[in-house]
Amino acid sequence: MSDLLDTLAAASPQLWEGTLVTLQLTFGGAALAFLVAVGLGLAALSPWVIVRTLVRVIVELFRGTSLVVQVFFLFYVLPLWGVELAPYTTGILALGLNYGAYGSEVVRGSLTSVPQGQWETTTALSMSWLHKMRRVIWPQAWALMLPGLNNLLIMLVKGTALASFFLMNDLTFVSDQMRRTAGTFTSYGIAMVIYLLIALALSWALRVLEARALRRLGLREPTKGETAKATAEAVA
Template sequence: MSDNLQTLGDALPRLGDAVLVTLQLTLGGAALAFVLALLLGFGSRSHRGAVRVPSRVVVEFFRGTSLIVQMFWLFYVLPVFGFRLESLACGVLALGLNYGAYGAEVVRGSINSVPAGQWEASTALNLGHVHRLRRVIFPQAWALMIPMFTNLLIQLLKGSALATYILLHDLNYFTEQLRRSTQDTFFSFTFGLLVYFAIAYLLTLVMNALEVRAKNRLGAGPTLREVLRIAPVPATAKAGAA
């Protein structure tokens, strides 16, 4: 065991690099996925067929194809057409496209879940289409989206492990290297699990904070400050007037 720790200690600088690569894949992929989710999610709701149909096709395609095959395709096939992307760019792109397609469904569903009365009140106040979405509908849909986005983000983090196979030295790769140098399968893979879990847990905490804030803005639940204090929520924050 002490040999293992010794080996791990020697590898620590490389662990930092590996975690950094995994974080770059995860956060880069998530940022791209988020933008795509919004574009494709809103596109899927468009009345114009020229917008809606391509959005649906893209969503269905990237949702329905394997992430690892997408990565391989970007990494090995795209150069055939004269576009050579860095490994990291391929990873981010594949993760963004794949999870963006899932996210688009989250966006679409959440927008549709905002009560009809909110749309109608906006019409009655003569708000323009874009204004209505931006100021009335989206802030309410956002609170519904976050828990589902949290799930997708964690899945995206785990999906990023596939980037090892397009030659990235990410956390998964590091774990494998650790196994080779220690010859201890249990130790190295357990260590890998724990690091992935730690990252996932941190991401969950951040997303939960976003969720608390979004709900509070809709007048539901405590403020983030109140939650972080872990003190009992004052009664006034919860109870509406009778």
């Protein structure tokens, strides 16, 4: 036990650094992913066929080609075209676009799940687009989309582990370095526990938001199974 504490104490500065890098990638990636998801999700319901088709192509391209391929594309191919991105930018861009594309399916699905009558009512009241979204459609869709976004956020946290492949000293990289001194079990064990804590904290925060959104609408919480099914549809 004291051995473990010693190794922990010795490695704690690097572990802290690594955790910070992972957190920065998580928050940066999640912020971009959210913007992309809402933007593409709303555009997917556009009345113009051209916009809808374009959104479909973008979403399927990012969903279909694997996060790792996209990261490598940004990291290896763009410099050949004269675009040099900082590792942070590479990571945040890849995570944001990939999970944003998944998220847009959740956003679109939630918007279309708002009962038809609600949409018709806003038309009958001749609300402007912004008005109907803000006051009627979005609050209901928001409650529906949070469980799916929650699952995707956890996947994004896990996806940041790729960062060690484009020269970032993230948590995975640090734990891999620690293996030589601290041993396999301790180093990867600690990394997994830190990832778990990050994921649990974020997941809890989103569940608080969800409970609040549901309370406002007076609805019940969906079961975990229902959420898993909806997420599987988004990430496939």
